[in-house]
Amino acid sequence: xxxxxxxxxxxxxxxxxxxxxxxxxxxxxxxxxxxxxxxxxxxxxxxxxxxxxxxxxxxxxxxxxxxxxxxxxxxxxxxxxxxxxxxxxxxxxxxxxxxxxxxxxxxxxxxxxxxxxxxxxxxxxxxxxxxxxxxxxxxxxxxxxxxxxxxxxxxxxxxxxxxxxxxxxxxxxxxxxxxxxxxxxxxxxxxxxxxxxxxxxxxxxxxxxxxxxxxxxxxxxxx
Ligand code: ADP
Ligand code: ADP
Numbered sequence: 001x002x003x004x005x006x007x008x009x010x011x012x013x014x015x016x017x018x019x020x021x022x023x024x025x026x027x028x029x030x031x032x033x034x035x036x037x038x039x040x041x042x043x044x045x046x047x048x049x050x051x052x053x054x055x056x057x058x059x060x061x062x063x064x065x066x067x068x069x070x071x072x073x074x075x076x077x078x079x080x081x082x083x084x085x086x087x088x089x090x091x092x093x094x095x096x097x098x099x100x101x102x103x104x105x106x107x108x109x110x111x112x113x114x115x116x117x118x119x120x121x122x123x124x125x126x127x128x129x130x131x132x133x134x135x136x137x138x139x140x141x142x143x144x145x146x147x148x149x150x151x152x153x154x155x156x157x158x159x160x161x162x163x164x165x166x167x168x169x170x171x172x173x174x175x176x177x178x179x180x181x182x183x184x185x186x187x188x189x190x191x192x193x194x195x196x197x198x199x200x201x202x203x204x205x206x207x208x209x210x211x212x213x214x215x216x217x218x219x220x221x222x223x
Contacts, residue, residue, distance in 0.1 A: 001065050002026040003152065003184045004050060009059035011045050019045040021209035022059070029151075032178060032185045034195035034202045042210030043188040044156050050186065051077045051154050063152060073101070076150030078158045082141035084129040090140050091116070091125040097148045115143040119173065135166035139173070146177060153178070153185045159194070171198060175223065197223065 004027040011020040019042040027033050035043050048054045049061055052071040061068040063075065071077070084093045092099075095112040103111070116122055119139040129137055138158065145153070155174075159167045175198065178185050189195050195202045196218065204214040 003029040003031070003064060004186070005060070005062040006046075006050075007060040007062075009046070009049065009061060010057045011042070011049060011054070012057045018209040020049070020056075021211045023205075023210060023212055025203055025212060025215075027184060027186060029184055030182045032175075032187065032198060032200045034187045034189055034199040035205060036189055036192065036195040036202050037205030037210060038207050039190050041205050041208045043190070043205060046205075046210060047077075047154050047156050047186060047188050050152075051075050053077070073148065074150055075152045075154055076145035076148065078142055078145050078153070078155045080157045080160055082129075082134075082137040084137055084141055084144070086129050089126050089128060090121060090132070093129065093140055094144045094147055096144060101148065111147055112143075115147045118177070119143050135162055135170065138162060138170065142170075142174070146181075149181065149183075151184060153183045155185065155187045157189055158187075160189075167194075174198070 006023050006025045009020055009023045012018050023046060035046060037043050045054065049056045050068065052068045052075065085096070088096065091112055094115060095108045098108045098111060116125060119142070121136060121139060124132065124136065132140065142158065159170050162170060171194065187198060200219050202216040202218065203212055204216065205211065206213045
């Protein structure tokens, strides 16, 4: 059983904008797959449907054999802009998901601290998002999703707003974490460089409406 199965998935907004048109693909457990395509082609729409944030118009989406109807703890989503709560400290932001899940305070602190070290934000535990650089905010946002260890990591151009140097640091951090955890990663980007650097496999989409134009297997090559 594949981790993610997309069968003829379609999305039409307001009965007129066809955003995704018949995407069929399978993604295996532990795979790093990029979804590459021009801006506005329907990449986010596809990812949001896998996340269960928006309904598809037609077709099937299965994650571990179960049809997706809504968001679930098995799927963690990292958005384009870091979405941290401005009124919570870095530590409380990262621990938020665990708190919702009812993880006790001590256990939460330990898990959060491990991620804070991993992403190099030691000393910023008590800082608020507005006190951090863009790169630091995006790291904290990534940590907030990673800390609850979802089986599937869905990332919507998470590094698009960063400068080139910070982006490279973050890409390497993500690969380190992904290699360590064995999570399945679905990464949306419009950057060919980024897709080639990060992925085992690239699904290239057509301009809107999105359908799969080309699949590139990169597993034989070194990253
Ligand atoms: P991408 O992520 O590739 O940039 P999107 O999935 O965001 O593309 O958008 C695909 C198409 O669907 C675009 O033409 C966009 O304008 C349209 N679209 C996205 N969200 C909505 C919405 N909520 N209502 C209507 N049209 C939408
Ligand atoms: P990033 O590459 O994460 O965006 P920057 O290049 O902006 O980080 O900053 C590099 C380092 O400078 C950070 O890791 C941090 O140690 C320090 N720094 C950046 N912004 C702040 C801040 N607002 N307060 C204190 N230290 C900061």
